[in-house]
Amino acid sequence: MTKKGIGIIGTGSIVNTYIKCIEEIDDANLVALFTRSSDRVKKIKLELGIPAYSDLSAFLALPQIDLVCVCNESGSHGEAIIQAAKSKKHVLCEKPLEVTLEKIDRAINSCVQNDVTLGCVFQNRCGAHFTEVFDVVSKGKLGKLLMGNAHINWYRNTEYYTKNPWRGTLELDGGAAFMNQGIHTIDLLLHLFGPVKSVFGTIHTRVHNIQGEDVGSGILEFENGAIGNITAGTAFYPGHPERLEIYGEKGSILMEGGRIVGWNVMDVPEPDFEKGNRDGSGAANPTAIGHQNHKKVILDMLHAIAEDKSPMVDGPEARKSVEVITALYKSSESRELVFL
Numbered sequence: 001m002t003k004k005g006i007g008i009i010g011t012g013s014i015v016n017t018y019i020k021c022i023e024e025i026d027d028a029n030l031v032a033l034f035t036r037s038s039d040r041v042k043k044i045k046l047e048l049g050i051p052a053y054s055d056l057s058a059f060l061a062l063p064q065i066d067l068v069c070v071c072n073e074s075g076s077h078g079e080a081i082i083q084a085a086k087s088k089k090h091v092l093c094e095k096p097l098e099v100t101l102e103k104i105d106r107a108i109n110s111c112v113q114n115d116v117t118l119g120c121v122f123q124n125r126c127g128a129h130f131t132e133v134f135d136v137v138s139k140g141k142l143g144k145l146l147m148g149n150a151h152i153n154w155y156r157n158t159e160y161y162t163k164n165p166w167r168g169t170l171e172l173d174g175g176a177a178f179m180n181q182g183i184h185t186i187d188l189l190l191h192l193f194g195p196v197k198s199v200f201g202t203i204h205t206r207v208h209n210i211q212g213e214d215v216g217s218g219i220l221e222f223e224n225g226a227i228g229n230i231t232a233g234t235a236f237y238p239g240h241p242e243r244l245e246i247y248g249e250k251g252s253i254l255m256e257g258g259r260i261v262g263w264n265v266m267d268v269p270e271p272d273f274e275k276g277n278r279d280g281s282g283a284a285n286p287t288a289i290g291h292q293n294h295k296k297v298i299l300d301m302l303h304a305i306a307e308d309k310s311p312m313v314d315g316p317e318a319r320k321s322v323e324v325i326t327a328l329y330k331s332s333e334s335r336e337l338v339f340l
């Protein structure tokens, strides 16, 4: 694989993860960062010694950049993707791909029209325990799937929202607990259980001074006949590790904080639970998330570009979790079941 140049749009907390990953990847180098703030450009050059731009056209004109990683506020992802695609750069975007389906579709179309590869970061799919679970479920060893539950009952303090005011807004965060934090585990649930037929949801803002929800719940019906219960929040002190519960006719698997904590599958022995430690959990602190799974996502994207194939999570795949979450929001507003 020839070495690829990477540029990053956004200089928030997640960017440190990218810097660490790129440093560890032989086939990639970090070319430059983009941020809208010219003060921040100076700070980045001084503190990190990385070239930084506040002029997007100049940043995207850099011929050394092959891949743009979009790491700005979620509701600005679409515009960043479109601009990068028009500049013929491949794009790896942080989750969620965007906060509305309309904006997602525009971004996907732009990448198709400009013939660039689009990937989205759902790094928990790379967790060692989850890949074990996915293997067993996708081979049908749990038999008919009956119920899948995802519980992301996390905690964020007031400062988390006040320090970076885009968080929890409808325009830039698209909501809050489901769209920002819960989406990872919902993505895993959908990856295991497949398409969703209908959603009923109820969301509330009980503690934080934000537009989006800090407490919410939903019931899903999957096309395969299984049902699902999802809960999410950022008001559940001190923040509990996210749970994923998978029930099939031949057994059940429980995961907590990315680890298998319960394995009862008929005729399938327990895997080695110690195999492969996961990255840290963001249950109480978003900066506690480690970088190893992100590194696997970036490597997968570089291979997808080199081999002209789809990345692990492409645009249509990343659209699915946003479709379910926005349906849940719509259901909560209308007090009706929403069919997808």
Ligand SMILES: NC(=O)c1ccc[n+]([C@@H]2O[C@H](COP(=O)([O-])OP(=O)(O)OC[C@H]3O[C@@H](n4cnc5c(N)ncnc54)[C@H](O)[C@@H]3O)[C@@H](O)[C@H]2O)c1
Pocket (backbone or CB within 6 Å): 009, 010, 011, 012, 013, 014, 015, 035, 036, 037, 040, 071, 072, 073, 074, 094, 095, 096, 121, 123, 164, 180, 286, 289
């Ligand atoms: N995959 C994951 O686990 C994960 C984890 C965290 C964030 N994310 C995603 O990454 C994206 C960015 O999230 P984040 O938490 O890094 O956002 P952030 O709030 O830290 O930063 C968001 C934007 O604000 C700007 N910014 C931040 N601090 C600034 C300052 N002091 N002055 C001027 N500008 C400033 C940055 O340029 C950045 O583009 C979101 O889409 C989020 O969903 C993903």
